[in-house]
Amino acid sequence: MTPKSVLQIRDLVKYHDTPRGCVHAVDHVDLELFEGETLGLVGESGCGKSTLGRTIIRLHEPTSGEIFFGDRDIATLTRAELKDVRRDLQIVFQDPFASLNPRRTIRQILAEPFSVHKVGKASERDQLVSNLITRVGLHPSFADRFPHELSGGQRQRIAIARAIALDPTTVVCDEPVSALDVSVQAQIINLLRKLQSEMGTAYVFISHDLSVIGYLADRIAVMYLGEIVEIAPKTTLWKEPLHPYTKALFSAIAIPEPPSVVRKNHVKITGDIPSPINPPTGCRFRTRCPFAMPKCAEIKPVLTDVGDGAKVACHLVNDV
């Protein structure tokens, strides 16, 4: 059984023009999201993962490329058509302090999706809001509170409630647990998983935290300087990461186990992520790669199928 694809991104490009030059935030990315799955998008800050997430739902205008959601290309839709699409395609942001309007009650915040999309009569909306609050594990009495009266975890529950209000098929989660303490993080992760199993929502889960991504995702895409360098099912990637950058990322995860049982073969990479204004020629990772060869500076490796649903862009792997 081949899973149905809900989102197909083809050759997506997003450049930001800045006074200092053109930032290559997302550079020719191809990506596919299947029904009900969680696709983890991981990379260091500045690698373009958040820009990609926001461009997918067109909070940023793409520079070029196609974003097929169902049979419609989001990249070309008018504002009115976009509104329709956003019923099914939602986003949860990192900072629950910034993403909720501080001057509105939770009831007003959560009633908005229903009123914007004309779902239910005005008289029924209170009930819809209460149901929604209950679904994310809070008491309906929260409806009359303001965001500042809620803790970070509670606010993130409200942000999630708003995103799932209209049963979207796809939700982009942009670092939704990064601002939370580990015990609260666990609550939110469990909530997202529960909602996914109830509604069959597909998640694009963006995070810099590999433990969270590794725990939650079905497939993982690793981004570096605007490009996807490796994408594979989680298990494959975990057992045998192929790209040197993925290896370095994974070996940098600190595992909470007694020192005597932890396996440690660090793939160390030095230096910082280069500027996305002038990305290195050829392979963008070559400036930090312990295995860089002369070829890496000249020829850009392409994302190549290596079997088992995995794709890698690295000369070391692809030439063998």
Next chain:
Amino acid sequence: MTASPILKIKGLRTEFRDDRKSWFPVVNDVDLNLCAGETLAIVGESGCGKSMLAHSILQLLPKRISRLAAGEILLNDKDLSKLSDDQMRRVRGNDISMIFQEPMTSLNPLMMVGKQIEESILEHEGCSKSEAKRRAVDLMDLVGIPEAATRARQYPFQLSGGMRQRIVIAIALACRPQALIADEPTTALDVTIQAQVLDLINTLKTDIGMGVILITHDLGVVAEWAQRVMVMYAGRKVEEADVETFFSGPSHPYSQALLASVPRPDAAIQDGVSMPLSEIPGTVPPMNQLGKGCSFADRCTRRTSVCDTSQPEMKTLPSGTRVACFHTGESE
């Protein structure tokens, strides 16, 4: 470890004043020993008092609304809590240093980074300016900044987050302190950079022979980089153990819950499915509303009536772990 501790804290209690002018503790009855060459990790959720403890040690808390109510802070038998502001200023950055979480806000944005390192050297060592300049560049070399001499003339905004944190470390280590307090030093950094920075702190620790207090909420970082761990909850120490024992099985219900709520991709892969994470219901209680019992009781699965009425004493288990809970050491 048989070395005598360089930093000894006994019965430390720090209090804050609330709107109604009554005092409440944010750090309560904390004992701590730090030896040369070791890393002691302090963990807990936000609001558990770990940063308050660090700020208390260095006396960086605002005097107007806070006070050191009890206890002593002995750095090589000198009680820091008895020092005047002037005396304390000579201790900070010299005998004991601190690294803060956000490298952008702990550097002066209008001053070249080299100068900021020199400042610390000049303040404490009274050497010549040219000598200080030379040492600043050496220090930048030491913390792994390439082209140190050029970088010394740059401003913080021209450096990446990892580089800035290296500058902060260089400043902290300028006078070869005996103890370093690192308050979430890598939280704002990416994992690959995090590994670099922690590796650096670890190497320098051995070179200089200082003790490090590493404050973090990341238990993975603790397992990898610390030798001992101390868990705090609501301003109190609830458990202290060596890292091996702790991660083989922590003793306090809070430590257990904390460890169980960390997402573990390795286990998820091994079992084929990701089991739901264990949650700790509720949140850390506000420090000015603590009852007289164990402050974790509200969220604890092993709560009994005794937990509500009295504060558990610290006890030592056969493994050497120190724990404050009525229900550990019973049948597991």
